[in-house]
Amino acid sequence: MMPISVQSVLGLVMKRQPELGREVDIPTTPRTEVYSQNCIGYSQARIPMTNPGAVTVILGSMYSGKSTALLYHLKRAMIAKKEVVLFKPRIDDRYSKDEVVSHDGESLPAILLDSHKDILGQIGTAEVIGLDEVQFLDVEVWRVVDILSLLGKTVFIAGLSTDFMGQPFETSARVAMISDKIEKLTAVCVKCGEDAVWTQMVSDGVEVTDGDRVQVGGLELYEPRCRRCFVK
Numbered sequence: 001m002m003p004i005s006v007q008s009v010l011g012l013v014m015k016r017q018p019e020l021g022r023e024v025d026i027p028t029t030p031r032t033e034v035y036s037q038n039c040i041g042y043s044q045a046r047i048p049m050t051n052p053g054a055v056t057v058i059l060g061s062m063y064s065g066k067s068t069a070l071l072y073h074l075k076r077a078m079i080a081k082k083e084v085v086l087f088k089p090r091i092d093d094r095y096s097k098d099e100v101v102s103h104d105g106e107s108l109p110a111i112l113l114d115s116h117k118d119i120l121g122q123i124g125t126a127e128v129i130g131l132d133e134v135q136f137l138d139v140e141v142w143r144v145v146d147i148l149s150l151l152g153k154t155v156f157i158a159g160l161s162t163d164f165m166g167q168p169f170e171t172s173a174r175v176a177m178i179s180d181k182i183e184k185l186t187a188v189c190v191k192c193g194e195d196a197v198w199t200q201m202v203s204d205g206v207e208v209t210d211g212d213r214v215q216v217g218g219l220e221l222y223e224p225r226c227r228r229c230f231v232k
């Protein structure tokens with residue numbers, strides 16, 4: 001089968017997600033020429049797929065093992081000789097600038113994203129695509145995920161479920177709603193040992209209940225808390 005051209009991918013975006021198509025910039029470098037052999041582009045009335053992709057979204061509080069689970073799935077794909085690419089928002093630089101590093105020390109190199117619009121132009125020929133800390137991206141990233149699935153990609157996404165004020169992250173929620181599978185993880189409450197679904201912000205041991213929603217930090221700033229121990 002003929003390789004799918006950049007124009008075909010752009011055509012698919014325009015047909016399926018025109019809101020995204022008005023903004024997205026897909027570079028026409030040779031690396032992006034081949035996307036998938038399972039997708040037919042814009043001129044087709046329907047989008048025939050012999051091998052559609054699948055989307056798994058991993059959600060949870062901080063310290064619930066989201067990045068560990070994400071890396072587990074990607075490393076399994078690599079063992080299976082699949083081509084893998086991993087993205088993360090540039091804002092998240094706690095452990096490493098160009099890697100995803102889990103709390104238990106596992107890591108993989110990652111491409112830094114300034115915007116969800118930069119994903120389609122950088123997937124190359126990858127079959128499996130990872131995206132960490134999705135809550136830091138724009139809510140519109142679900143449109144890109146939709147296109148990736150139509151291109152036959154296997155997508156694994158990890159995201160924080162709520163902020164420290166207990167408000168759900170809209171970006172995480174939207175990608176979860178269009179996924180095939182949701183893995184919901186809990187951490188261990190630092191106060192009582194119960195399952196922790198919330199992320200508590202603390203400052204010198206005192207709970208913080210309002211402020212800027214996005215503040216990158218570790219255990220000195222955030223603690224996993226159960227439903228009883230979470231202070232809102």
Ligand SMILES: [Zn+2]
Pocket residue numbers: 189190191192193194225226227228229230
């Ligand atoms: Zn507790």
